[in-house]
Amino acid sequence: MKNVRKKIFVVLALAGALTIVGCSERREEAPAAPPATPAVTPAAVDMEAAESLFNQHCAACHPDGGNVMRPERNLSHANLMERGLGTPESLRDYLRDPGPGMPAFDANTISDEQGENLGHYILEKFQ
Numbered sequence: 001m002k003n004v005r006k007k008i009f010v011v012l013a014l015a016g017a018l019t020i021v022g023c024s025e026r027r028e029e030a031p032a033a034p035p036a037t038p039a040v041t042p043a044a045v046d047m048e049a050a051e052s053l054f055n056q057h058c059a060a061c062h063p064d065g066g067n068v069m070r071p072e073r074n075l076s077h078a079n080l081m082e083r084g085l086g087t088p089e090s091l092r093d094y095l096r097d098p099g100p101g102m103p104a105f106d107a108n109t110i111s112d113e114q115g116e117n118l119g120h121y122i123l124e125k126f127q
């Protein structure tokens with residue numbers, strides 16, 4: 001009985017060690033890739049309203065998700081993920097305090113909810 005437990009323990013310990021080795025090897029091969037979260041848009045998000053907000057306030061500088069002033073700061077999904085802007089909330093926050101050259105949008109112009117909806121729209125639209 002004692003031996004069986006010991007064997008089980010050894011097997012589990014080996015499995016654990018292999019898992020750790022497996023993970024660290026994988027990490028060495030593909031460094032620092034942020035997990036790609038699929039853009040899941042809740043049904044409640046009004047995408048049409050978000051689109052017209054985007055056309056009204058953003059499209060002049062970000063046509064088709066690009067960036068006419070600074071092309072490398074475009075709105076492609078991969079780029080936003082890389083820059084920590086891969087969620088609707090982080091995009092809403094960015095509007096309040098953007099990078100140089102982009103006007104800040106306060107809550108009177110774009111509400112928190114509208115900002116998040118805009119975030120959903122951007123993450124889904126510009127792959």
Ligand code: HEC
Pocket residue numbers: 054057058059060061062067069070072073074075079080083085091094095098099100101102103105118
């Ligand atoms: C007058 C031009 C202009 C307008 C209007 C504008 N942006 Fe920008 N946007 C920029 C510039 C310039 C940058 C790059 C800032 C930097 O260098 O960090 C930028 C960057 C961004 C980024 C970060 C992209 C990245 O890769 O870092 C997001 C997200 C963004 N804008 C969203 C919006 C949204 C949403 C709107 C509309 C509500 C908007 N922008 C309106 C000029 C503009």
